[in-house]
Amino acid sequence: MTTATTDERTLARLQREHGPALFHFLLGLTFGDRQRAEDLLQETLVRAWQHPEAFDAPYDSMRPWLFTVARRLAIDARRSRQARPTEVSDAVLESAPAHDDTADSAVHALDVREAVSTLSPEHRAVLVQIYFRGLSVGETAQALGIPAGTVKSRSYYALRLLSRNLPGYSSRSSRLSSASRDTASATST
Known part of the structure; x- marks a missing residue:
C-alpha cells in the first residue's frame, strides 16, 4: 500500500468483499432509508481509507472494524438529526402566512x-x-x-x-x- 493505485485496488477489493453485507447492515440501522445507508457506507469506506493502520491489524478480516465504524457513524448521524430541528416541507411553507416586506x-x-x-x-x-x-x-x-x-x-x-x-x-x-x-x-x- 505504498502507492495510490494499491490503495485504490485495496479499497475496491474491500468494497467488493464487504460492501453488500455492510450496506444491508446499514439499511437496517437506517430503517430502510437507502440513501442514508449508501451515504453511511461511503463514509465508512472513507474512514477505512483515512486509517490505513486498520489494514495492518492482527485480525484476519476487516469486517468487524468496518461494522463497528459503520454502526458508530449511523448512531452519530441519528443523534445529529435528532438534535437538529425537523425540516419543513414545501407544503407547510406555502400554508404559512407571509410576513410583510420591510x-x-x-x-x-x-x-x-x-x-x-x-x-x-x-x-x-x-x-x-x-x-x-x-x-x-x-x-x-x-x-x-x-x-x-x-x-x-x-x-x-x-x-x-x-x-x-x-x-x-x-x-x-x-x-x-x-x-x-x-x-x-x-x-x-
Missing part, C-alpha cells in the same frame, strides 16, 4: 405617523400612554391627571379618527378600536 412596513409606519400627527395633542397623549407605553386606563388617567372616563373616550375617538385618516386600514383600526374598548372596560372594573 419596505411595506416602513410605508405603513409613515402612514400611521402621519395619521397620528393629525390628532389633537390630548388624543395623541392618551394613545401614547396606552399603546406605546403600555399603561392601563387607570395608570394613563393618573399620568395625565384626567379622569379614567376621559381617557376611555379620548382613546375611542382617537382610534376612530385614525381609522378615517388611514385609508385601507379601516378593518385593522376597527379591531384596534374594539380592542381598546375591551381593554378600557376590563381595566375600569
